[in-house]
Amino acid sequence: MAKATSISMSVIRRLPRYYRFLGDLERKGITRISSAELSDLLGLTASQIRQDLNCFGGFGQQGYGYSVKQLREEIMKILGLDHPSDAILIGAGNMGRALVGQLDFAGRGVRLIAVFDNDPALFGRRIGDYTVRSMDELDEFCKGSSPKMAVVAVPRDNAPEVVDRLLALGIRAFWNFSHYDIPSADTNVIVENVHLGDSLMTLSYRMKAEASSKL
Amino acid sequence: MAKATSISMSVIRRLPRYYRFLGDLERKGITRISSAELSDLLGLTASQIRQDLNCFGGFGQQGYGYSVKQLREEIMKILGLDHPSDAILIGAGNMGRALVGQLDFAGRGVRLIAVFDNDPALFGRRIGDYTVRSMDELDEFCKGSSPKMAVVAVPRDNAPEVVDRLLALGIRAFWNFSHYDIPSADTNVIVENVHLGDSLMTLSYRMKAEASSKL
Numbered sequence: 001m002a003k004a005t006s007i008s009m010s011v012i013r014r015l016p017r018y019y020r021f022l023g024d025l026e027r028k029g030i031t032r033i034s035s036a037e038l039s040d041l042l043g044l045t046a047s048q049i050r051q052d053l054n055c056f057g058g059f060g061q062q063g064y065g066y067s068v069k070q071l072r073e074e075i076m077k078i079l080g081l082d083h084p085s086d087a088i089l090i091g092a093g094n095m096g097r098a099l100v101g102q103l104d105f106a107g108r109g110v111r112l113i114a115v116f117d118n119d120p121a122l123f124g125r126r127i128g129d130y131t132v133r134s135m136d137e138l139d140e141f142c143k144g145s146s147p148k149m150a151v152v153a154v155p156r157d158n159a160p161e162v163v164d165r166l167l168a169l170g171i172r173a174f175w176n177f178s179h180y181d182i183p184s185a186d187t188n189v190i191v192e193n194v195h196l197g198d199s200l201m202t203l204s205y206r207m208k209a210e211a212s213s214k215l
Numbered sequence: 216m217a218k219a220t221s222i223s224m225s226v227i228r229r230l231p232r233y234y235r236f237l238g239d240l241e242r243k244g245i246t247r248i249s250s251a252e253l254s255d256l257l258g259l260t261a262s263q264i265r266q267d268l269n270c271f272g273g274f275g276q277q278g279y280g281y282s283v284k285q286l287r288e289e290i291m292k293i294l295g296l297d298h299p300s301d302a303i304l305i306g307a308g309n310m311g312r313a314l315v316g317q318l319d320f321a322g323r324g325v326r327l328i329a330v331f332d333n334d335p336a337l338f339g340r341r342i343g344d345y346t347v348r349s350m351d352e353l354d355e356f357c358k359g360s361s362p363k364m365a366v367v368a369v370p371r372d373n374a375p376e377v378v379d380r381l382l383a384l385g386i387r388a389f390w391n392f393s394h395y396d397i398p399s400a401d402t403n404v405i406v407e408n409v410h411l412g413d414s415l416m417t418l419s420y421r422m423k424a425e426a427s428s429k430l
Contacts (some may be wrong), residue, residue: 012420016413024396079416080423096315098309099411102370102394108412109419110409149422155317169343173422175415177319181239192418196314196409197323198231200390204324205227206294207364207388208403210289 011052014107016073017042018052022072034065081109085173086145090162091153092117092132095177099151100128110149118158122142125151149173156180226267230290232257233267237287249280275305296324300388301360305377306368307332307340310392314366315343325364329356333373357384364388371395 020043025033035053039046053071076082089096089109096115105112115130117123122132133141150171154162159180166174173190174182182191225352236256252270254261268286270319291297302325304311311330320327330345332338332365337347348356365386369377374395381389389397 013413015420016410016416019416020410020413023219042345079420081416081419083423085422087417089344094309094313098313102310103412103414103415104420106250108415109423110415149418172425173418175418188425192414192421194411194414195235197233197318198228198235199298199407199409200318200320200325201234202228203230203364203388203405204296204300205230205294206405206407207300208298208324210387210403 007055011055014044014046014052015079019072019075019079019081022068022075025068026072031068032065033068038066047107079109081107083107084111085149086111086113086147087149087151087173087175088113088141088147088151088171089115089130089151090135090138090166090176091151092119092122092127093153096151096153097127099153099177100130112151113145113147138165139169142171146170149175151175151177152182153177222270226270229259229267230256234287234290234294234296237290238280238363240283241287245282247352248283253281258394271403293323296322299324299326300364301326301328301362302366302390303356303362303386304330304345304366304368304386305332305350305381306351306366306392307334307337307342308368308388311366311368312342314368315345327366328360328362331356353380354384357386361385365398366390366392368392383406 018038021038031143035046035049038044038049042049044052053066084106088103089100089112092115096117100112100115112130113134115127116133116135116138118135120134124136125132148171150166150173152159152162152166152174156179159176159178159182162178163174163180163182167189172188174192176182176191176193177196179195179197181193233253234240234254250264252260253259253264257264259267268281295356299321302320304315304327307330311332315327315330327345330342331348331350331353333350334364335349338349363386365381365388367374367377367381367389371394374391374397377391377393378395378397382404387403389407391397391406391408392411394410394412396408397404
């Protein structure tokens with residue numbers, strides 16, 4: 001993995017998409033694919049794809065294309081999906097429940113090990129394979145299990161306090177659904193903010209631009 | 216809006232972020248901001264910001280910076296947020312409920328007008344301001360109200376059938392949480408896929424790359 005730190009973030013951000021599409025191909029029983037076919041599928045140029053994959057040593061053979069299985073496995077290793085990190089989920093509301101119910105954490109390189117909430121009505125309730133714990137147990141749990149990642153699915157107003165507590169407990173990576181911008185001036189702290197509202201605004205814009213181009 | 220179609224998608228995708236940060240500044244009572252300050256805040260170069268905003272005619276005055284309120288209003292108009300589009304939500308499970316509960320649709324240019332599900336146990340239940348309707352009512356509702364956008368928050372296996380039905384009913388824009396790739400070969404159909412798993416994989420990678428760079 002040490003070498004991987006030199007790969008640009010724009011390449012890294014495309015890898016999960018490659019990984020996902022290659023998984024679809026594997027499920028369909030397709031074993032080989034050319035960069036031209038990958039290009040059609042992904043909406044990227046074939047040269048872009050060759051460039052991206054060359055960053056990791058280039059698995060393709062001229063004229064033979066890529067082995068779907070091998071390429072997918074290499075990307076899996078580059079993304080570190082074979083060595084999952086422990087994470088905790090803070091917030092067992094609708095968003096937290098939707099994430100636990102719909103997302104294959106393990107397949108994305110993350111082992112979810114506990115779920116916390118501050119609402120006594122939820123303590124002890126089951127969410128998938130997890131039992132909701134009280135935030136009062138957070139410190140002891142983190143000292144025992146040392147998770148390094150947290151999924152923050154709490155309301156915006158609660159987020160600053162929750163994040164401060166998690167930082168003090170050694171959490172260094174945040175998957176953030178709270179709409180509170182976690183300060184990331186500290187370069188040891190890694191944040192992926194999920195801003196669903198931005199995605200909705202973009203869709204709204206594209207729809208109107210499309211309609212007006214027809215006038 | 217007709218002119219806006221010529222603006223590149225990469226600029227458009229940055230606008231919601233500008234809009235969000237300008238809203239935060241307004242709430243803090245800040246009235247003017249320089250491109251250098253915006254640059255610090257957004258993590259973009261000042262020249263990138265000037266370039267982006269020049270696409271729309273350039274609202275800044277040399278030496279005076281931008282009026283936060285005016286800039287935010289202009290971006291609001293460019294994104295068409297002042298003319299909301301009608302949308303329906305398909306799927307009243309955890310994800311659907313999380314979206315209705317946490318997202319300010321109206322502030323993002325979308326007027327959510329109805330919620331549908333195929334689970335009889337949910338029919339008639341309240342979600343925020345909405346009453347869950349049966350999918351049996353979908354055709355009649357769409358013929359009467361003509362929504363052009365749908366939020367698809369159904370399981371992947373149900374998605375192809377749901378999407379086909381929505382297309383037949385005249386829906387042309389999809390905000391897609393189903394993990395099913397909606398075919399967008401038809402250029403009249405606009406899709407924003409939300410792939411939460413991709414975001415999680417990226418975080419997982421960045422955390423490991425960060426840790427290994429310290430070895």
